[in-house]
Amino acid sequence: MLLVPCPHCGPMNAGDLTYNGESHRRPDPKTCTPKEWRTYLYLRENPSGWLLENWYCSSGCRKHFKIERHTLTGELRAPVLPGRKPGATQGDMK
Amino acid sequence: MVEITHLDSMPKASVRAADGTAAAAALGLNFGSSERRGDTLVVRIRPDEWYLLGDGAPAMAASLDLSGFASMVDTSHSRTAVRVTGDRAADTLAKLGSADFGDHMTPNRAALGNGIAGVTCDIVRDDQSGVRSYLLLLDGSFVTYFLGALHDAASEF
Amino acid sequence: MSYRLPAPLGNAIDRSSAISFTWNGKKLKGFEGDTIASALLANGEHILGRSMKYHRPRGVLTADFWDPNTTVQVDDEPNVRASHRKLADGMAVSAQNVWPSLKFDVKAANGLVGRFLTAGFYYKTFMKPAKLWPTYEHVLAKFAPGGAVDLNTPHGRYDKRYAHPDVVVAGGGPSGMAAALAAAEAGSSVMLVEHEHQLGGHLLWGSDDDQVAATELAASCEAAGVEILSNSTVAGRYEDNWISISQRNHPGVIERLIKARAKTLVVAAGTIERPYVFQGNDLPGVMTSGGAQRLIRMYGVKPGTRAVVFTANESGDSAVEALQSAGISIARVVDARSGEGITSASGSKSRVKRVTLSDGATVDCDLLVTAVGWTTPTSLLNMAGDRPVYDADAARFFPAGPPDNVLATGGMVGDGSRNELIAHGRATGELAAGRAVVVRHRIQAATARATPVDGQEPDYPADERTPLDRARHPEVYRSTTHGIVDYSEDVSSKDLFSAAGEGFDSVELIKRFTTATMGPSQGKLETVNTVAMLAEARNETIAEVGTTMWRPPYAPISLGALAGRINEPTRVSVLQSWHEANGATPILAGQWVRPEHYGDPAAEVLNTRTNVGIIDVTPLGKLDLQGPDVPKLLSLLYTNKWMALPIGGVRYGLMCAEDGVVLDDGVTARLDEEHYLMTTTSSGAAKIWHWIEMWLQTEHPDWQVHVTPVTTGLTSINIAGPNSRELLGRLTDDIDLDPDAFPYMNVRRGTIAGVENCIAWRIGFTGELSYEIHVPSGHAVHVWGQLLEQGADLGVKAFGLEAQRIMRLEKGHFIVGQDTDGLSKAPVTGLNPLLKLDKDDWAGMPEVAWTIESGDHPVIVACQPDNGSVVPEEAAQILRAGTTEIVGRITSSRMSPTLNRSICLAQVTKEFATPGTSLEVLLVSGERITATVQEHHAHFDPEGARLRG
């Protein structure tokens, strides 16, 4: 089982967290086309390589966080996003 | 030897307070730690949440300045407390929960969230006169089941 | 005749402690420390089972955990490994996979028709025609191996625990023990796991000095505080050294699964001796050199009287010494290193009698010992990502290089004297401990609650171990004849050659096609021989063929151990003991144990409609919401409008997921300026809490809302019926119940039955005038009792979940998840006035808008069977009349005590939704009935006069 580094709690068993999948931007519900909305709902990049994903520390600090995971090697790293502090929520990092 | 006690009537309050609020400043502590203040055990259980536990909790909660983004909920009736005490207390919890309850990772006064026997618990290491002890806080509706699971786990010690 | 040897042979048995057991009903004796197999051999019983496909007699081959053909039935437990399980007093042991008896097995006739059972036999023969499969299955089941499962066997006690050791050492031979000891001496917490019963590995059947060294090392490990898990197996290694350990020696439990997060894993699994492939290699009396030595030196059992030894290495040479010490005459030593060989063994049905050598000579014997080389059990390293490489000079695979947190030592990485192996183990243990220190430092530094770490992270220790040498070894895999490769699965080298001939060129495919390596020994004895056969058949090198992927588990684990303790959390309200004492039939609704009814749900309905009823609805999800931005949050979560709910107001709301599908519903009350109480469905409570946190944290982190679950803290009681106002009025002074002061869909706070801080609101799930009160749970038993006491003359009675379900159906209220499903978008509910498309945003809004625009969706309707005495089953299909075209289904149905007829809710396509439409309903019996779509969802009091009164 992967050890996932929660920015608040430290390394956590993946099973103690909730996996919320690939990180994606929510389109503006007022102006989006069906195609954009359904891409947001259903389509995932599923790359072979680094993937930015969402996790929820459901049994620990109850914070949502993002992490980059290498889908081939299982390596994890804090996402490198300019101007953001580690552990920022999805909202901060959009 | 492991002693399991249901602390049915312990007063409890949950305080949520954002950084920079008067309540956050007054309660202090690092995330994941706890401190006894008089007859209240103050626990910073989440980055923005504190538990006030014990007989002094209602008074302390009432005295807090909740201006700004801060709030308080009396959880005395929602959550219940179970204490697991004894040399093999950590071994008992290790049969039911995945966290590392040993001294390096969970020293006295440390606090964490972890599923114990399938029930989400907030756990405070709160040694009693030098004897290893963990205070488990959980939704009160589970407690009959939960005590059964704890006693079953502790039966080998 | 006894085959027991005199002491000092037999270091594992205690001759002062005799044990009685039975073998196929026959009374026998063994000693404490015997395995079932060693005790049977000591009694001259050398056939322990029959092979899977051909039912050939089989005996002891390896005399250890991996012995492939010694699975037996012990009492009510099937598939016990006789060469591993320790003998216990009173055991009733019997052979399995034999019919009608071990010695006379009619299924051995399979051997005569063996050509039907060659590789891929099942695939080729039984695939078509599919309709005959049940027949095939019936016949084949009789030939399947395995013991008898007794369905009346009581549940065994299994267990589970987590562990967080610095170092896990897999394998308790000299290197593994030395590694564990060195790591413990360096300050690590260490678990040492050995799958046999004793630490020592090959030292246990070695020289006297070896045996002394094993005892000393084991004692040192214990003294150093190593946690020793013998008769336990490291079953798997997963990401970040998540290690599963099957522990079979824990007192009081049959088996225990340990989930350990190790900072460093040391793999010291040793080597496993390969059987030799030749005609007759599965006859009883043919065994490996390790097997013969274990029997003699550990169990004091004489495996035969006259032996031929075929040797290619020191283990064979040492076996010769062991045989001599046991007084067994050595008929011939055939040395592969000087070009000698054997071609076949023959015998009676039950035992080897003669060996034919490569030069054509024959030698009579009753024991043939082979020593042809080693398999490196690299499973755990493979699971860590290592891809072992074949070394032709050493005739075995070696690890290529596992990741930094996994270290291999001992026979897996080379050869050496006992002291060299121990030295390598020690160096490995020190390295493992050094690396664990760094990992621990990192974890503690990253974990807020942990003991703070001082100073800088220590340097990560480099691997500076002196490697072990690799002894040269001839490649000796198969003679000129064919023999068994996989003893458990009865796969021969001939099967593998013919599969190769059919074009199976990959070892992964040939494994699946022939089932070689897929039996209980998990490929430990068979994999390398399978690879070697494929290489030979395809005229390739073993290195070119490569090895198969070794996957968890290393050795089979019982399903009981995987399940562990059965921890299924259940919840009860504080009123549950009252319910139980008053005849409630319990029902499990999600995690909640609730009263389904107190004897007669129909009577409970009628009493509530006539007088007043009270129901415990505590499981209703309740969330305390505080903060200035709660209205924005509610507007985002619910489909309707929330910005103008006044203090004291209650509103119903529907929630959708982002795909527009109905997610949950409930009412939310505004208690104060910035304080709200939301209710959710019982099953949705936790889901909606996390759903709210997700929106607040990820999409609107600037919104100020605190969410706290208070489901259990407030015991919820619904007081429903014409007398409910009168009843509640008797219990409160400070809540004005006058309908003008406290109208429908309003909330008030006050004191009820002397209990302060109660919340009461008027809503109407049952359709009656009703107050739902929420009482601090510590006082709920008192309030419940007061309601019953004060309302006795009003006819108050408790009602259960079933009565509530009936009443809500009479009122046509849908239940999320019952009348909607995972495809039901919001317009399906018919609550279109609540779907506010003019709001800026709400979860699922775009999909709902497009669904309304297209109009292409089913709708929920109320319908009544024309024959009111028939209650169609829930989920009964609704068909276009006279056809099999499905146009809907019944989602809820009950007999209504109020209307005295059957009533339903259904989902139908729009074409069938018009009131008055006749629906054709297909019952489970096959009968079709008709039902008529109703004007309103409510079957009863559609105007709602009762609840608004």
Ligand SMILES: [Zn+2]
């Ligand atoms: Zn966390």
